Amino acid sequence: MDQATRLRTIIKQNQVAPANAARVMTVTSGKGGVGKSNVAINLAVQFKKMGQRVIIFDADFGLANIEVMFGTVPKHNLADLVYQGKGIRDVITWGPLDIGFISGGSGIAGLTNLNTDYLNYLVSQLNELDSIADVIIIDTGAGISSAVIEFLVASGEILLVTTPEPTSITDSYSLLKALKHNPRYNSGSSQVKVISNKVSDYKEGEQLYKKLNAVVQRYLHLDMSYLGAIPEDHELSKAVMQQSPVCISNVNAKSAKAFDDISKTLMDIPHERSGMMRGMAGFFANMLKSRNV
Numbered sequence: 001m002d003q004a005t006r007l008r009t010i011i012k013q014n015q016v017a018p019a020n021a022a023r024v025m026t027v028t029s030g031k032g033g034v035g036k037s038n039v040a041i042n043l044a045v046q047f048k049k050m051g052q053r054v055i056i057f058d059a060d061f062g063l064a065n066i067e068v069m070f071g072t073v074p075k076h077n078l079a080d081l082v083y084q085g086k087g088i089r090d091v092i093t094w095g096p097l098d099i100g101f102i103s104g105g106s107g108i109a110g111l112t113n114l115n116t117d118y119l120n121y122l123v124s125q126l127n128e129l130d131s132i133a134d135v136i137i138i139d140t141g142a143g144i145s146s147a148v149i150e151f152l153v154a155s156g157e158i159l160l161v162t163t164p165e166p167t168s169i170t171d172s173y174s175l176l177k178a179l180k181h182n183p184r185y186n187s188g189s190s191q192v193k194v195i196s197n198k199v200s201d202y203k204e205g206e207q208l209y210k211k212l213n214a215v216v217q218r219y220l221h222l223d224m225s226y227l228g229a230i231p232e233d234h235e236l237s238k239a240v241m242q243q244s245p246v247c248i249s250n251v252n253a254k255s256a257k258a259f260d261d262i263s264k265t266l267m268d269i270p271h272e273r274s275g276m277m278r279g280m281a282g283f284f285a286n287m288l289k290s291r292n293v
């Protein structure tokens with residue numbers, strides 16, 4: 001049995017009923033520093049307030065973002081699960097409002113080389129996430145590295161954060177181009193949803209989306225939708241300094257209201273996907289497939 005077949009067998013054996021699988025969304029951007037981690041954390045807070053159980057998966061291989069923003073340091077990361085035999089519950093750190101987070105750390109990089117026993121264990125543990133969380137938000141590092149593209153290809157929902165800065169728009173385009181050209185990307189089942197961040201008003205946010213969408217439709221023919229805008233807000237920067245999500249520390253801030261709107265829009269969108277394995281284990285299966293395991 002080759003590795004790909006083995007992987008599929010393992011996933012099948014462990015698969016949870018699709019109805020119970022968590023909704024997995026990946027937050028990304030072309031350019032760094034445009035607000036991904038803030039989007040991930042504040043949407044998590046809003047989903048939590050709506051009664052969803054939420055886990056943030058910090059897949060930034062370089063700098064751990066989420067723990068800094070939550071002011072909580074995790075004891076373990078995904079590598080400990082795989083190599084030290086920890087259980088999935090051991091690698092979840094519970095932050096404010098009981099939002100869980102998992103640090104991917106260096107654990108993700110070695111996943112392609114796992115033998116059957118390790119894979120079996122990883123998948124069974126990840127499947128448990130589906131009984132712990134309703135929504136899993138993945139915060140990626142910036143840029144068009146192949147690791148990020150693999151995450152996007154495997155993800156059911158892609159939240160693309162962009163800002164009015166010209167370099168942010170061109171970098172968003174480059175990211176979408178790399179995504180579109182990935183042979184495993186299926187635009188029919190993986191949807192890109194755009195968030196305009198750091199805008200001066202809602203009109204600017206919409207114009208930004210229209211501008212990006214016009215070029216994308218013309219040259220890439222990739223389906224996107226607009227999720228909404230988050231204004232440039234001093235209260236958000238202040239919250240970052242205080243290591244507390246703005247949606248917790250200042251619910252009346254204009255950015256907090258924008259996150260509230262966007263989270264409601266997201267919850268109203270149907271997210272069923274055809275032909276892709278769902279849930280967190282399904283997500284990793286999709287990702288490992290894209291690496292030709």
Ligand SMILES: Nc1ncnc2c1ncn2[C@@H]1O[C@H](COP(=O)(O)OP(=O)(O)OP(=O)(O)O)[C@@H](O)[C@H]1O
Pocket residue numbers: 029031032033034035036037038039060065140141142197198199230231232233234236237240255
């Ligand atoms: N809407 C906003 N209003 C004001 N400042 C913002 C806003 N969004 C983000 N920022 C500022 O931008 C900084 C970077 O945000 P964040 O860390 O969320 O970006 P990122 O895309 O995750 O960065 P990286 O690529 O380094 O992971 C924050 O520290 C914050 O001060």
Ligand SMILES: [Mg+2]
Pocket residue numbers: 036037038060065139140
């Ligand atoms: Mg970040």
